[in-house]
Amino acid sequence: MARPRKAEAREDTRGELIEAAWRLFSTAGYDATPVEAIIDAVGLSKGAFYYYFNGKEDVLDAVVGRMVDEMALEIEGIPRMSDLSPMEKINRFMESISSWKLAHLDILSEAVKVIYRDENAIIRYKMNRKALREFTPVLAEIIRQGIEEGVFEAGEPEDTAELILLLSNAMAERQASDLVRREEDSESAQRILHRAQLYLGTMEKILGAPASSIYPLYDKRIEELEQALKSGKVKENGA
Amino acid sequence: MARPRKAEAREDTRGELIEAAWRLFSTAGYDATPVEAIIDAVGLSKGAFYYYFNGKEDVLDAVVGRMVDEMALEIEGIPRMSDLSPMEKINRFMESISSWKLAHLDILSEAVKVIYRDENAIIRYKMNRKALREFTPVLAEIIRQGIEEGVFEAGEPEDTAELILLLSNAMAERQASDLVRREEDSESAQRILHRAQLYLGTMEKILGAPASSIYPLYDKRIEELEQALKSGKVKENGA
């Protein structure tokens, strides 16, 4: 009977639900988060939830959509940054994506472990696919410029971009699992970096770009990430 | 009250359940298949199901396990086929995997569409990960041989093998969705093949192998697959 919080106290109910859902999905997992947990966190009833979303999967799409859109915002201007060379643009692109990821790992040194659990494959999959869709045209444009200027030697820009993104994502997944596992199993940091170099080198070959030209900052990023994971939560996230 | 089939008529109950589960998962999807549907198909009760499996996810693991093991059986001998060159071994490897896939598509020109639906990401993920685990050492051994003989120029064999498998899987996923979509959207066959060449070419670069050396039969395979999809089910699968 206890009536949840009054409506008047609420502003962006849908947004609050998305926020709460993401916090729960990333700490408990998707399947393990009942709709009830989401509404409890916000102080709403089930009916309200189903008023804002078509179902549980719908809120997952909203969560994913919000994150990818944030990323998209950061990268969409890169092709038109006339002070950067194509290679610099690519590095800027990579940098934007991984620093965004780092920023969103604050809530979640724990979350990495959760998100990469089997049952949460659906989250990763939706994220990857949406990111692929939205980022491919941007990266393709950069590649096109590089080909025109003669600094890249690659095939069809769209396909090439897609492949690069695929690799970059696979690398991220691999590195994430490497870093998480490194706490138990102690694989050498050297070995992990070495593996990353293989991926980066492959991207260079695909682009027909010189060795060690892609993402030279990567080593530093990994170090940061490792520090973040070691020291537990980096900072608190209130809302 | 109606008592299902008697026990005496049964031989490999667990196997029957796995079989039925796979048929249902691949036609209706994982989430959309209640445990009840599986036991109905076999003529058993719920208790029996929970006698053989710890839960629904357990039967999915069994399904995936069985398929990957079948594939593993076909490829594990390849590194020791002394009449083949390393490059031939790699092609044999690829061929084995994709012809196995084709063979298991008989039940399922329909299944492709189902398996690639969002909600079934968990099936694909489990499949890919198990395949990666089991196939990497085999492919790595072949690569090691190639490096020793000087026909490949690649880095650490395990990492290289993993990357190749990753690409091969990504290519398969891409091609599957291309071919399925081709029924509505009419993307040119040319474009699809072209995309495949990009993946194969990348694998060659990773191995440091000559162009067009990997999987020259691929074009033919794709044609076969396309025929299979066009003409609906290819053959019936009784048990």
Next chain:
DNA sequence: GTCTATACATGGATAGAC
């Protein structure tokens, strides 16, 4: 050891009150 019958809790969904 193998299975039937059944009970139960959970949680996704909906109808309709306010």
Next chain:
DNA sequence: GTCTATCCATGTATAGAC
């Protein structure tokens, strides 16, 4: 537009027959 009350499917667990 917001929420309460309710329904129902389904995953899980168990007691006990054969």
